Amino acid sequence: MVRMMAGLGGALILAGGMAHAQDGTSDTEALLGQSWDEIVEAARGGEVNVFMWGGADNINAYVSDYIGGLLEEDYGITLNRVPLTDTAEAVNIVLGEVEAGAKAGAVDMIWINGENFRTMKQGDLAWCGYVDKLPNAALVNFDNPAIANDFGTPVEGCEVPWSRVQFAFAHDTARTDAPPRSIPELLGWAEANPGRFTYPAPPDFTGAAFVRHVFTHFAGGADALIGPFDQARFDEVAAETWQILNDLEPSLWREGATYPTSITQLQQMFANQEVDLFFTYDPAEVGTAVVNGIFPETAQSYGLTDGTLANTNYMVIPVNAANKAAAMVTQNLLLSGEAQLEKAQPDVWGAATVIEPDRASQEVQAGFAALERHPSVVSIEELGQAALPELQADWTSAIEDGWIANVGN
Amino acid sequence: MIGRGHPWLSLAPALGVTAVLFGGGLVLGLMGSFGMGRGGFTFDAWSAVLSEGRVWRSLGLSLWIAFASTALACVIGLGAALLLRRRFPGQGLARLLFQINLTIPHAVGALGILWLLSQSGFLARLSAGTGLIDGPAGFPALTQDRYAIGIIAHYVWKEVPFIGLILLANMQSLGDDPEAAARSLGASPFAAMRLVLLPLLRPALIRAGAIVFAFSFGAWEVPVLLGQSAPTALPVLAWQRFTDPDLAARPEAMALAMLIALVSALLIRAAFAGRS
Numbered sequence: 001m002v003r004m005m006a007g008l009g010g011a012l013i014l015a016g017g018m019a020h021a022q023d024g025t026s027d028t029e030a031l032l033g034q035s036w037d038e039i040v041e042a043a044r045g046g047e048v049n050v051f052m053w054g055g056a057d058n059i060n061a062y063v064s065d066y067i068g069g070l071l072e073e074d075y076g077i078t079l080n081r082v083p084l085t086d087t088a089e090a091v092n093i094v095l096g097e098v099e100a101g102a103k104a105g106a107v108d109m110i111w112i113n114g115e116n117f118r119t120m121k122q123g124d125l126a127w128c129g130y131v132d133k134l135p136n137a138a139l140v141n142f143d144n145p146a147i148a149n150d151f152g153t154p155v156e157g158c159e160v161p162w163s164r165v166q167f168a169f170a171h172d173t174a175r176t177d178a179p180p181r182s183i184p185e186l187l188g189w190a191e192a193n194p195g196r197f198t199y200p201a202p203p204d205f206t207g208a209a210f211v212r213h214v215f216t217h218f219a220g221g222a223d224a225l226i227g228p229f230d231q232a233r234f235d236e237v238a239a240e241t242w243q244i245l246n247d248l249e250p251s252l253w254r255e256g257a258t259y260p261t262s263i264t265q266l267q268q269m270f271a272n273q274e275v276d277l278f279f280t281y282d283p284a285e286v287g288t289a290v291v292n293g294i295f296p297e298t299a300q301s302y303g304l305t306d307g308t309l310a311n312t313n314y315m316v317i318p319v320n321a322a323n324k325a326a327a328m329v330t331q332n333l334l335l336s337g338e339a340q341l342e343k344a345q346p347d348v349w350g351a352a353t354v355i356e357p358d359r360a361s362q363e364v365q366a367g368f369a370a371l372e373r374h375p376s377v378v379s380i381e382e383l384g385q386a387a388l389p390e391l392q393a394d395w396t397s398a399i400e401d402g403w404i405a406n407v408g409n
Numbered sequence: 410m411i412g413r414g415h416p417w418l419s420l421a422p423a424l425g426v427t428a429v430l431f432g433g434g435l436v437l438g439l440m441g442s443f444g445m446g447r448g449g450f451t452f453d454a455w456s457a458v459l460s461e462g463r464v465w466r467s468l469g470l471s472l473w474i475a476f477a478s479t480a481l482a483c484v485i486g487l488g489a490a491l492l493l494r495r496r497f498p499g500q501g502l503a504r505l506l507f508q509i510n511l512t513i514p515h516a517v518g519a520l521g522i523l524w525l526l527s528q529s530g531f532l533a534r535l536s537a538g539t540g541l542i543d544g545p546a547g548f549p550a551l552t553q554d555r556y557a558i559g560i561i562a563h564y565v566w567k568e569v570p571f572i573g574l575i576l577l578a579n580m581q582s583l584g585d586d587p588e589a590a591a592r593s594l595g596a597s598p599f600a601a602m603r604l605v606l607l608p609l610l611r612p613a614l615i616r617a618g619a620i621v622f623a624f625s626f627g628a629w630e631v632p633v634l635l636g637q638s639a640p641t642a643l644p645v646l647a648w649q650r651f652t653d654p655d656l657a658a659r660p661e662a663m664a665l666a667m668l669i670a671l672v673s674a675l676l677i678r679a680a681f682a683g684r685s
Binding site for chain 1: 463528529544545546550553554555633636637638639640641649652653
């Protein structure tokens with residue numbers, strides 16, 4: 001039913017897209033041969049249809065009002081934000097169009113990462129090879145493996161990074177003054193403090209991410225797991241990881257007989273002092289919990305010396321986008337120091353930047369340095385010094401299933 | 410009656426809703442469990458589900474929760490109804506207090522149980538305050554526990570008034586006459602209750618118990634809030650499969666949901682058959 005409705009919506013959007021896709025910039029080869037100034041001129045006065053998850057008012061306002069306003073003012077480009085509940089819907093529209101041979105597609109840009117990007121790249125649905133054309137791409141360190149790989153899939157110039165999130169741990173400085181700062185330290189700490197640590201059972205998203213940290217550690221680091229799924233390698237690492245996690249159980253909350261079933265439950269248990277460590281894929285959440293009075297003022301988030309998983313989200317241009325020039329101008333604007341700084345303001349969105357601030361202008365650097373952060377939230381710079389790339393979807397689901405079958409029972 | 414057509418005609422709107430919403434959902438779920446709509450017709454999902462140890466452990470847990478909750482709710486509900494039937498000062502207030510939690514949603518009740526019984530809940534804090542325990546771990550595990558005590562406590566708390574209310578209404582329509590007749594023929598009060606009243610109440614008790622059983626066996630929100638991570642109650646397992654990013658798990662979710670409906674229907678059928 002949902003799929004039918006999405007298909008119907010897609011057809012309507014498609015019909016609308018056909019009507020206004022006439023600015024002729026879908027001639028991809030010609031576009032790549034042009035200079036940036038020529039591309040900007042081609043884009044001027046056009047429009048760009050951005051398909052993105054629409055579930056947060058502050059994010060919607062940032063894109064529609066701030067980015068849309070600048071595009072209109074500086075380039076006369078109209079930004080149409082098309083809200084989605086699931087990014088896969090936009091991927092399905094592009095897939096349908098490409099299969100039907102539509103050259104001027106309705107989707108000019110999608111906010112994307114992970115499995116959806118993999119689907120687009122594998123299906124040749126993503127437009128690649130244009131990223132060097134964007135002047136602001138110089139602000140991004142594309143050699144950073146956490147940016148060069150989107151959940152393990154090499155980006156290879158097929159999408160442009162937009163924001164980052166990174167896993168962090170949290171402790172209460174009043175209760176635990178020396179929290180464990182690496183996975184081996186954590187395992188030792190849990191044994192020395194029986195009953196004071198646990199993690200949500202996968203398939204909880206955050207619990208599964210914690211298990212991936214342990215798995216990555218026993219694989220010998222993130223580099224060992226980059227790339228496609230490798231059954232032999234998985235079996236070898238999994239045997240050791242499940243052994244360690246099973247051996248750890250007597251030291252866990254409730255002797256590991258059961259695990260919290262959600263990250264919310266772990267948050268409450270940390271707040272109620274049932275356990276001494278908390279972790280989250282969004283460190284800003286620790287600050288919010290302190291502001292809301294759930295966590296004490298002495299709660300503090302921190303990173304690990306051997307790194308924590310990070311993932312980056314991106315903007316992709318479909319291979320059949322009708323308004324590629326306008327989409328490129330939009331992506332360039334999204335990557336500008338000013339737009340990234342605005343996005344990082346806690347009262348705007350608080351999203352971590354993907355650019356290297358020291359490559360941006362003095363004003364932007366000063367702006368990033370002056371960003372106000374809740375004192376309980378670990379700084380992005382400190383956290384970012386040791387970031388691990390996320391694994392490919394086949395790895396993550398195998399690790400999840402393996403944990404459930406071997407540890408969680 | 411049927412030949413004249415009127416009752417069927419009048420019932421058509423109500424039956425239509427049941428047929429479309431319930432029957433339709435059931436048929437679509439059944440088709441989904443055979444992988445129909447995803448190309449072809451296979452028993453893969455059913456064989457995967459039925460050969461999985463986790464599913465059987467979850468089934469066992471769900472049966473335990475449903476049987477224990479139903480039995481306790483029936484016994485306590487019956488006792489309460491027998492007491493509330495008498496006339497005593499403040500009877501109206503007592504009945505109101507007895508029924509009041511019928512209006513509270515299950516999810517809210519489950520959160521209440523969590524706040525009351527968990528290891529950092531109200532009772533645990535009280536025990537810590539009076540020096541009975543030194544920390545959360547010292548309090549017995551009554552939620553997210555192996556025996557599903559929290560889940561059963563919630564269902565009993567919630568369903569006792571339901572059973573009691575149905576029995577009270579039943580006793581009102583029976584009146585005092587059957588018991589009075591037995592007493593006048595020389596039966597003791599206890600014998601009159603055991604040999605006359607209880608057999609008369611039995612059909613209503615079985616019907617009410619069947620509703621409680623079906624609910625506590627098939628509901629998701631209480632075990633998801635109060636249950637342990639493994640084994641999970643069968644509905645929680647079905648929901649996990651349903652929300653798996655891997656769409657191939659969808660037919661298994663449907664098969665699990667159908668399994669819940671099937672087991673529930675068979676057991677309730679058996680309960681009614683045992684009555685006659």
